[in-house]
Amino acid sequence: SQTIHQWPATLVQPVGSPLSLECTVEGTSNPNLYWYRQAAGRGLQLLFYSVGIGQISSEVPQNLSASRPQDRQFILSSKKLLLSDSGFYLCAWSVYRGREQFFGPGTRLTVL
Amino acid sequence: AQKVTQAQTEISVVEKEDVTLDCVYETRDTTYYLFWYKQPPSGELVFLIRRNSFDEQNEISGRYSWNFQKSTSSFNFTITASQVVDSAVYFCALSFSGSARQLTFGSGTQLTVLP
Numbered sequence: 526s527q528t529i530h531q532w533p534a535t536l537v538q539p540v541g542s543p544l545s546l547e548c549t550v551e552g553t554s555n556p557n558l559y560w561y562r563q564a565a566g567r568g569l570q571l572l573f574y575s576v577g578i579g580q581i582s583s584e585v586p587q588n589l590s591a592s593r594p595q596d597r598q599f600i601l602s603s604k605k606l607l608l609s610d611s612g613f614y615l616c617a618w619s620v621y622r623g624r625e626q627f628f629g630p631g632t633r634l635t636v637l
Numbered sequence: 638a639q640k641v642t643q644a645q646t647e648i649s650v651v652e653k654e655d656v657t658l659d660c661v662y663e664t665r666d667t668t669y670y671l672f673w674y675k676q677p678p679s680g681e682l683v684f685l686i687r688r689n690s691f692d693e694q695n696e697i698s699g700r701y702s703w704n705f706q707k708s709t710s711s712f713n714f715t716i717t718a719s720q721v722v723d724s725a726v727y728f729c730a731l732s733f734s735g736s737a738r739q740l741t742f743g744s745g746t747q748l749t750v751l752p
Contacts, residue, residue: 567726568742569742584739625672626740628684630681631681
């Protein structure tokens with residue numbers, strides 16, 4: 526069976542500090558991978574998606590970036606965090622395009 | 638453009654009541670998928686169901702049932718005999734066939750089931 530991991534689970538960072546969130550998927554090959562952010566108020570915002578190693582598409586211009594160094598690894602980064610980067614970050618994967626996505630447990634990020 | 642509307646922001650029911658969560662969608666595509674997700678207080682989104690635009694049969698899974706009506710562009714979710722553990726935010730989502738990218742999510746409905 527497939528599983529998806531995210532770490533850390535929670536993170537408190539000062540403004541201007543760097544960020545690295547990691548997501549890994551087990552039990553599948555060549556998944557589509559996604560990063561979402563959920564701010565207070567519930568809305569899900571797609572940040573990045575990837576259809577393969579080294580292939581990253583950005584949905585929203587911002588100070589965040591993503592990388593996919595391995596088939597089942599997806600990393601979300603920032604060089605300098607902003608207060609507005611606070612939120613709940615969710616990683617997801619899917620097998621088929623446009624079909625159901627399966628989400629990880631999420632990372633709660635607080636920028637102070 | 639695609640759009641999903643969940644007009645009910647919050648719903649409260651007493652345990653054992655039935656509750657229906659509404660979802661209305663907009664798309665110009667003829668082939669698309671509809672989804673429901675549950676987000677309990679822990680935060681992880683849990684996939685509940687996918688429905689293909691060609692399949693308008695209603696689906697029942699235990700206490701959960703889904704009513705898909707293309708004529709009204711709706712995909713409503715009913716929980717029968719609600720339980721406290723059903724308390725969560727429920728999201729409806731839409732994607733079109735062939736998209737490598739995204740699901741378009743509604744804004745969610747917070748369901749609270751009171752004991």
